[in-house]
Amino acid sequence: MVTTPRPIDALVIGGSAGALEVLMTVLPALPRDLSAAVVIVLHLAPHKPSYLRDVLSQRTALAVREPDDKEPMLPGTVYVGPPNYHLLIERNRTLALSVDDAVNFSRPSIDVLFESAAEALGPSVAGVLLTGANDDGARGLARIRASGGITVVQSPETASASAMPEAGIRAAAIDHVLPPERIGPLLVELAKRSGGSR
């Protein structure tokens, strides 16, 4: 059987303290015709409007959206989780929101996004855990790996808060530990891989 790796069509990214800055490095590397969707959850103040969409729009050729419930997840589009909601992915490739309790003191929670992505999309997901000050996202990363997806963690020495990437590395087998400037190019590679069985 041919072992061409399966293409990644959902890139899920999570982070907390300092992660916005990292995204400013990662997103400009993504081309307009990226064949994967990018879904991002950052820990945000729950009761303030989020300017994340506007800030990120200025750094990428891709459309950036704060999705409504049941919005289809399209390739070449960046989705950012709205404050005070969890963001999840459904099997039918739509985005879903919930106001369930905070997980790891966070809503949105990275674990909620990652676990739903693993459940819904299995091996066609790559999970990327960035800088952050707690261990949200680590369990989710392990789930992504267990479902056959790819795991990526920002190298802790480049993180402004290393607790989150370190927790990721402890919790799961990590395929790529990279500094911010090498994460974007890797994501482009992963999205490009031609189809076939793994």
Added chain:
Amino acid sequence: MSAEEEHSALELGLLLEAIYQKYHYDFRQYAEASLRRRLSAALVQLRCATLSDLQRRVLHEPKAFSELLRFLTVQVSELFRDPPYYRAIRERVLPYLRTYPSIKIWVAGCSTGEEAYSLAIILQEEGLLDRAMIYATDINGESLRAAEAGVYQSDRFARFSENYLAAGGRGSLSEFYTANYASAVMDRSLRKAILFSDHSLATDSTFAEVELVSCRNVLIYFERELQERAIGVLRDSLCRKGFLGLGSKETLRFSAHAPAFTEFASDERIYQRI
């Protein structure tokens, strides 16, 4: 689908079918991602290894079912959650409703009552509460009893008060509740205007004609087909030119019912029935 996925889909389907047949609660068309998270939490709490174990327990132990129901239905909200929504209700919707001799409002999926009390407070401040009736419905009887009691933990009121002011509150939120050490009870004059009752958007139909339906962060838990059913029930409950308020990330954009409405306050997700 792998064998394991097939198994897990089968277990989920059987559990929901069992709940429906035995207890007449219909979760069969709930959005799967959140439903699965809630069930995973319930498995831990009820000490079940698998959904099949859980199925056996809820079939044989009604108490286990009540506990599960809590996981599947209870949402904790806030008084005046999303202040811009309540500001729009006060400043843009009430001027219309004021022209009616009586005002009937339906809070669909009221959970523990925060949304219903928020609306009652606005009506009181606008001098409309004495000719208003708020129907507040939910499928969880325990939530309804809590909502009816109108008792919330005192430590939540700092946030509530901030929301109230951001929503255009005219005075002080403290005029509307009585605080005892750990808890506070909502004012009786508000409770009197709210009728709490059992209703399911999944299985019941319309029960009254109202001028405003507020249904916030309920539809996000439904799959598309069930959303359509629910929106149909909400639509049928609205008088001509009546208003429908949704959660801040909910939209009629993907619904076949969209042509029955116009966008009234688009940022606040308030629609008007044509």
